[in-house]
Amino acid sequence: MPVTYHRAAAAEIAPETLYRMLWLRLRVFVVEQRAAYPELDGRDIEPGAELMWAADGDEVLSTLRILRDPAQMRIGRVATDAAARRRGIAAELMRRAVARCEERAPGLPIVLDAQSQLADWYGRFGFEISGPPFSEDDIPHVPMRRPGATT
Known part of the structure; x- marks a missing residue:
């Protein structure tokens, strides 16, 4: 089956699909x-939050979420099943997430907190390290920012 890409608010996602997305995040993180x-932090159900995922039939291969923070968009909880890595699935999902952020909030920057070993990967999508490294759950991270388009 071809990989399909989806986007919806948590309340609009079929329970089985939402379960598979959250299970993938728990397995990875x-x-x-x-x-x-606390992987389930309440932000998935905030007003305006959107979840995105790539699927092969009923199987969720990759997922992420988009949040609207004050004066910026935020991409987070990017997770890909180990068997689906290095196939370009997460990269396509990221491209779609960046496009969605730009569609929802033209001109606003997009931010994320990247695991340090993935900073170059996020750099492919226009993100740059925007602050000092930090540790979250003993995993090195860096804050990253993609500037908003200027008009």
């Missing part, structure tokens, strides 16, 4: 990366 933290 909590189990694989051994980061015991």
Whole structure:
């Protein structure tokens, strides 16, 4: 089956699909990366939050979320199933997320907190390191920012 790409608010997603998305995030962040933290932080259901995912049939391969913070858009919780990595699926999902942020809030910057080893990967989408490194759950991170378009 071809990979399909989707976007919706959490309340609009079929329960089985939402479960698969959240399970993928838990598998990647909590189990694989051994980061015991409150993965379900309440932000997925904030007004204006959107979840995006790539699927092969019912199987969720990659997921992320888009949030509207004051004066900026935020991409986070980017997770890809180990078996789906290095196939360009997450990159396509990221391109779509950047485009969606620009569509929703033209001219606003887009920010994210990247695991340090992925900073170059996010750089492919126009993100630049925007502050000092920090540790989150013993995983090195860097804040990154993609400037908004100037008019």
